[in-house]
Amino acid sequence: MGRKRLQETGDGRPTVHTVAARAGVSIASASRVLNGVGGSPETIRKVRAAAAEVGYVPNAIARSLQSQRTDLIALAVEDIGNPVYVEMMRAIESVVAASGRQLLVHATGGQVANETALLRRLAHRYVDGMIVSPIRVTDDHLAALVDSPAPVVVVGQLGADAPVDNVRTDSRAGVGLAVDHLVAAGRQRIGFVNGPLDTVPGAARDAGFRAALAGHGIDLDERLVEVGDFQYVAGRAAAERLLARARPDALVCANDLIAVGALHALLAAGRRVPEDVALVGMDDTELARMMFPQLSSVSLGSAERGRRAAELLLQRIADPALPPRREQVAPHLAVRASSAAVPDVGPLFVPAPTDPAPAPRTPEVTA
Amino acid sequence: MGRKRLQETGDGRPTVHTVAARAGVSIASASRVLNGVGGSPETIRKVRAAAAEVGYVPNAIARSLQSQRTDLIALAVEDIGNPVYVEMMRAIESVVAASGRQLLVHATGGQVANETALLRRLAHRYVDGMIVSPIRVTDDHLAALVDSPAPVVVVGQLGADAPVDNVRTDSRAGVGLAVDHLVAAGRQRIGFVNGPLDTVPGAARDAGFRAALAGHGIDLDERLVEVGDFQYVAGRAAAERLLARARPDALVCANDLIAVGALHALLAAGRRVPEDVALVGMDDTELARMMFPQLSSVSLGSAERGRRAAELLLQRIADPALPPRREQVAPHLAVRASSAAVPDVGPLFVPAPTDPAPAPRTPEVTA
DNA sequence: TTGTACGCGTTATCAT
DNA sequence: ATGATAACGCGTACAA
DSSP states (O other), X not given: OOOSOOSBOTTSOBOHHHHHHHHTSOHHHHHHHHTTSOOOHHHHHHHHHHHHHHTOOOOHHHHHHHHTOOOEEEEEESOTTSHHHHHHHHHHHXXXXXXXXXXXXXXXXXXXXXXXXXXXXXXXXXXXXXXXXXXXXXXXXXXXXXXXXXXEEEESOOOTTOSSEEEEEOHHXXXXXXXXXXXXXXXXSEEEEEOOTTSHHHHHHHHHHHHHHHHTTOOOOGGGEEEOOSSHHHHHHHHHHHHHHOOOSEEEESSHHHHHHHHHHHHHTTOOTTXXXXXXEEXXXXXXXXXXXXXXXXXXXXXHHHHHHHHHHHHHHHOTTSOOOEEEEOOEEEOOTTTSSSOOSOOOSOOOXXXXXXXXXXXXXXX | OOXXXXXXXXXXXXXXXXXXXXXXXXXXXXXXXXXXXXXXXHHHHHHHHHHHHHTOOOOHHHHHHHHTOOOEEEEEESOTTSHHHHHHHHHHHHHHHHTTOEEEEEEOTTOHHHHHHHHHHGGGOSSSEEEEOOSSOOHHHHHHHHTOSSOEEEESOOOTTOSSEEEEEOHHHHHHHHHHHHHHTTOOSEEEEEOOTTXXXXXXXXXXXXXXXXXXXXXXXXXXXXXXXXXXXXXXXXXXXXXXXXXXSEEEESSHHHHHHHHHHHHHTTOOTTTTOEEEEESOOHHHHHSSSOOEEEEOOHHHHHHHHHHXXXXXXXXXXXXXXXXXXXXXXXXXXXXXXXXXXXXXSOOOTTOOTTOTTOTTTTO
C-alpha cells in the first residue's frame, strides 16, 4: 500500500532518491553534490560513495525537462549520402560534439513538405536547434523558417532579407570562376550540365553560367545546356543527351556527382579529357580528387559553411536575442588535370625507406 | 502570490493546462482527447478547437519522461564519411524513420575508449537503443557491450558466442571470392593492401587472404602484402610502397577507398589496369562504380546489414526479453572492368528523343 | 465520460 | 550547509 515514492526506477536503476537514502541525506543535498555545487566535505564524501556503490547515472530526460534543453542539434539535408553533405555533416558533427552536444540527422529528399514538417516538429522541443540546407524554397517554407519554434540556421541561399541566420556562398560567382578558367584556356564551346532549375542552387548556377558567358561576349548555344538532377545517374544521362546533339570542347557541371557522370559519358563516347573536352565540377568533394583524371572543381566551402553554421547556431542558442546574421563563404577554383595540363595523380608519397613501421616483414625491400 | 500553477510554459507556449482551461475541461480530459483515447463528442470538439486556437504542440521531453522512451536511435561508426558507413547509415535511417523514430549519429574515430564512453552514456537513457559497428574490440569493450544499459546491436564480427544481437558478414570468405576470381583469371602474383591488423576487419581479411592463397596452393610472397589504414591516402601510400618493391599482377584491397588509392598508385607507376595489374576492392560502394575503369569489388552487404541491424534493434526494443540473435549476410563479388574483360562504363542510357521534359529550349536538336 | 491527484527523475527555491 | 517542497509538462490510476 501507499509507500509514497519508490527509490528506484521501474526497471531497478538507481535515482537521486536511492543515492540520497543510501548516503543518509536529502535528495537536495544529493543533487547538489552530484552537480558539484555546495555540500560539506563529509556530505560530498558520503554522496559520492553512495552514488558509486549503486552505479548512479543521471537521467537525461528528467534533466532536460528541468533544464529545458536537450543538448541535441538536428541537421536536415536532402541526402546524407551526397559527398557534399557528408563533408558538411562531418564539420558540423565535430563542432557539435566539441560543445558537448549530439547530432541528429534527417534526410529530406529535397521535399519541401518534409522540411516544413521537420520545422513544425521543432515545437516538440526534442532538439535545441536545427541546421537545414534546403534546395527548394517556397513561400510558406520561408515563413516556417522565419517563425520557427526553435533556433534555426540555414545553409544556402535565402531571400535577400529573410530574418534568419544563414551562411551562404555565391554559387553564381562559382560557376563564373569555372567559365573564366575555361575561356582563358582557349575553350570555345562550353557546355553546362545542371541540376533541376526549380531548385535554388540549380537556378543560381544556371544564371551564373549565362552571365559568365555573356561577360566574355559568348553567345550561348542552348544545345550546350542540359538538365538532370544532382545525382550521378541523372547527371550522366543528361551529359549523354547533350553529347548526342552537340560538340562541346568543355563541360561545366553543377556538382561533382554530375561531373563524374559526365566524365563517364565522355569516356563512353570516346572523347579524351581534357584534350577533347575539359571538365570542371562543383563542390570540390574528395570525389573530385579520386577521379582519373582528377577533376577540376569549384569549391563552395561546404565544410567551412557547415562549421560556420554550427557556430552560429550555438551562439543563437546561447543568446536567442541576437539579430539575424548572414555569413558568406567565397567560392574558389581547384584546377586539376581534367581541365588543364597540370600534374595528375602523381606520386604523392615517396616510399619512406627509413620508416620501418608500416612495412613489417620486409627490411630488404628497397633494393 | 501563490497561484499554484501557470498555464503556459516559461516562454509563453501553450501546455495541456492552457488547452484544458480554454476548453473548460480538466487536463485529464484534454490529454485524453489529444491522445485520441476517450472523450465525449462534445469534449473532443471543444478540446480540439482549443488546441488549434492556441497552437498546442505536445512537449516531447515531458512525454518521454512519462513514457520512458525517447524514440531516438543512435548509430556509432568510425567515420561518417566513409562510403561504406554512408550506405549503412542511409539504410538504417530509412528503417528508423519509417518506425517514427529518429537517428543520432556518432563518429568514434575507431577508438575503443570513445565507444565504451558512448555505451556508458546509454545509461542516461537519451536514446532507446544503439547500433554500433566497432572495428576494434577489446575485452572490457565486449563486456560493456554485453551488459549495456540499453538495447544494442552490433554490426560486425564479435566473439563467437557473445550474447549480443549482431549482424555480421564473412569478410574472410569475401577475400576468398576475390582471390578465386583472380586465380581463375590466370593471375599469379596476387598482392594485398590491407587496413590495420589490430582491427577486426583487418585481421579477418588478412587471414582470409592467406587461407585463400593456400587453398590454391600458392606460396605467399610477403613482399606482396602491405598495410595502411582504411582511408584513401594511407591506402595509396601503402600501395606505392608495395609497388616499389614487388611486381604484382593483381591487387586485392581491403576496401574501396584503399582500392581507389591503389588504382592511383598503379596509374602513377604507369601500370595498366587490368592489363598489367587486375584490381579488386571491397565493400562495393558506389565509389567502385564511379571509377574508371570501374572497380570489381566484394560486396559485404553494408546496406543490408544496416537494415537488418535496425530491424533487430527495433524488435529488441519492443521485446527486451528476446534471446540474443545473430544474422549473417553473405558476401558476393561484383566483377567489373578493373579485373576482367567486361564492358566498362558503357552507354547506360540511350538518349530519349521522345521525352521532351529534360531538354526545354531545344526542339530542333535531334537532327 | 469526467476530474483529482500522483508519478516520471531532476534541479531550484526557500526557509531553516 | 541542509532539507522539504515546488516546479518542469505529460499521462494515467482511481474514484466519482
